[in-house]
Amino acid sequence: MSTILITGANRGLGLEFAKQYAADGWRVIAACRDPAKASDLSAAAGDIQIETLDVDDQASVDRLAEKLKDDAIDLLINNAGIYGPRHLPAEDMDYEAWGQVLRTNTMSPFRVTMAFLPHVKKSDKKVIATLSSKLGSLKGNRGGGEYIYRSSKAALNTVMKGLSFDIADDGVSFVLLHPGWSSTDMGGPNAPVKPADGVAGLIKVLAGIKSGETCVYYDYEGNELDW
């Protein structure tokens, strides 16, 4: 049986990943900040183990890594993320908020990846997938704006691409994913992609990652994106 660890699994795309992988027969380690409030996750069917994890907190990450030290993790999904203030004009930049978004979207996936690398390395599949966004593509930026979120995902792409070179010898695949504009709390009710569909598409993409394939950036329809 394959094992997956998902961050931010209590709602949105993370919850959907937990439900769909559990339905596919995976052992799911579903991590979230406050398990006591994760009622939708608790109600989900299948082999789901709920764990406490604040990705911004090194002690919290270290605690879970130590607790799971004997587990092999086939697939780590760095899903937890925040958007920060929307549509801020450059003149009104909120530097405090920018720092927090960089911390959660860029530094924390790196932190979680480094903490769980030993668990991934001893698995069969050895895949580290991170929820980026099309908005992190430099080539794809034809409209400007959204400095905070875009920069956090562009920097995320950079550090994950860097790790894909540095850790390539260990056979670990690094995958960056765009789920489509999805109707979660972050995406809002008018987003065109249902979380269930975006996640089903990403699961198909992940199932198609070949051993040794690394440093790839795909959307939920399997299209390779420009960095």
Ligand SMILES: NC(=O)c1ccc[n+]([C@@H]2O[C@H](COP(=O)([O-])OP(=O)(O)OC[C@H]3O[C@@H](n4cnc5c(N)ncnc54)[C@H](OP(=O)(O)O)[C@@H]3O)[C@@H](O)[C@H]2O)c1
């Ligand atoms: N929705 C979209 O259209 C879209 C598009 C492109 C990329 N993405 C990316 O997809 C990922 C999931 O997005 P979503 O739409 O599902 O967002 P969401 O509905 O806002 O859910 C965000 C999740 O991240 C968790 N989280 C935030 N900060 C955390 C922290 N410090 N520690 C642990 N968990 C934390 C939240 O937990 P709490 O409940 O505790 O806050 C929640 O579970 C994000 O990385 C996002 O950038 C989304």
